[in-house]
Amino acid sequence: MPVIEVADLVKEFRRTKRQEGSFAGLRTLLTREQTVKRAVDGISFQVGLGEMVGYLGPNGAGKSTTIKMLTGILVPTSGTVRVAGTVPWRDRARNARQIGVVFGQRSQLWWDLPLRDSLWLIGRLYDVPTARFEEKQRQFTEVLDLGSFLDTPVRQLSLGQRMRGDLAAAMLYDPSILYLDEPTVGLDVVAKERIRAFVGELNRESGTTVVLTTHDLDDVEELCDRIVLIDHGKVAYDGAVAELKTRYAPHRELVVQTDRLESVEGAEVVRREEGKVWLRFDPARTPPAALVASVLARHEVTDLSIVEPELESVIHRIYADRG
Numbered sequence: 311m312p313v314i315e316v317a318d319l320v321k322e323f324r325r326t327k328r329q330e331g332s333f334a335g336l337r338t339l340l341t342r343e344q345t346v347k348r349a350v351d352g353i354s355f356q357v358g359l360g361e362m363v364g365y366l367g368p369n370g371a372g373k374s375t376t377i378k379m380l381t382g383i384l385v386p387t388s389g390t391v392r393v394a395g396t397v398p399w400r401d402r403a404r405n406a407r408q409i410g411v412v413f414g415q416r417s418q419l420w421w422d423l424p425l426r427d428s429l430w431l432i433g434r435l436y437d438v439p440t441a442r443f444e445e446k447q448r449q450f451t452e453v454l455d456l457g458s459f460l461d462t463p464v465r466q467l468s469l470g471q472r473m474r475g476d477l478a479a480a481m482l483y484d485p486s487i488l489y490l491d492e493p494t495v496g497l498d499v500v501a502k503e504r505i506r507a508f509v510g511e512l513n514r515e516s517g518t519t520v521v522l523t524t525h526d527l528d529d530v531e532e533l534c535d536r537i538v539l540i541d542h543g544k545v546a547y548d549g550a551v552a553e554l555k556t557r558y559a560p561h562r563e564l565v566v567q568t569d570r571l572e573s574v575e576g577a578e579v580v581r582r583e584e585g586k587v588w589l590r591f592d593p594a595r596t597p598p599a600a601l602v603a604s605v606l607a608r609h610e611v612t613d614l615s616i617v618e619p620e621l622e623s624v625i626h627r628i629y630a631d632r633g
């Protein structure tokens with residue numbers, strides 16, 4: 311059962327074209343020539359209940375624009391979106407109760423208020439019963455480690471602290487869907503890890519459906535089984551992370567520490583360096599166990615390991631192929 315259904319979604323932004331040269335301002339006003347930017351260009355996908363999907367693509371691909379239409383902030387130019395039975399931009403109030411949203415670049419919290427007061431206000435806005443609110447606040451304070459800055463005005467929080475506050479605010483009223491747009495941008499490793507752990511736990515414990523936009527593919531490797539990859543407003547790939555690797559990067563590398571190795575059947579020597587040899591092979595044709603056995607039978611080996619392709623390099627290859 312899909313909980314998010316997106317079909318043929320299009321968003322165009324119109325801007326009055328600025329004229330150049332003398333009297334540019336006046337001529338811009340008079341001509342009112344418009345340029346049209348198709349930020350989202352016919353996107354379709356579905357997300358099932360409890361899925362965690364990575365929504366990826368290069369800068370300007372249309373990710374944030376899509377998220378804004380899914381959350382009801384923007385109205386599409388054409389196409390349809392259904393989120394748990396609602397049309398987000400038409401039924402904003404109902405949709406707002408079932409979704410939590412975190413934009414890494416922009417806080418939803420009240421800048422001048424202590425985090426504690428922001429959370430309290432959000433609890434009131436969403437009619438969270440007092441006992442439930444207190445339970446949630448206690449739980450999030452512990453898991454997201456908010457204790458030391460609950461009474462600090464949001465404007466004084468570090469980026470990582472603010473992001474944790476934003477996550478708590480987004481999940482206070484138990485929404486079943488969470489949209490995260492670049493939640494780890496600019497954070498250090500520890501803060502990133504804490505946010506990933508929190509999101510992973512939400513999904514496991516409460517079955518929260520998560521749509522995640524990120525530049526950090528470690529977020530994706532850790533949280534998502536599936537990715538939707540977009541490029542120039544169109545879907546370039548939609549499927550399992552593992553399938554993406556086998557389809558676009560079928561090769562593995564066997565790294566062998568050995569004194570001498572000229573060649574091995576079923577693999578190609580792609581690199582040599584100080585007693586190490588890199589052998590590239592296709593596991594569908596040369597089973598890794600057979601390759602390892604054949605290397606060990608013929609050579610004096612002190613160490614060996616099999617290297618998986620990095621998601622990052624796989625994705626780069628897809629964009630390169632698309633030109």
Ligand SMILES: Nc1ncnc2c1ncn2[C@@H]1O[C@H](COP(=O)(O)OP(=O)(O)O)[C@@H](O)[C@H]1O
Pocket residue numbers: 323324325347348349367368369370371372373374375376
């Ligand atoms: N409000 C807007 N007005 C005009 N163009 C916009 C607006 N918002 C986004 N765009 C353009 O639409 C394209 C997609 O933007 P965006 O969805 O923010 O990309 P992403 O989040 O994938 O980096 C970009 O070319 C961007 O400049």
Ligand SMILES: [Mg+2]
Pocket residue numbers: 373374375
């Ligand atoms: Mg964006």
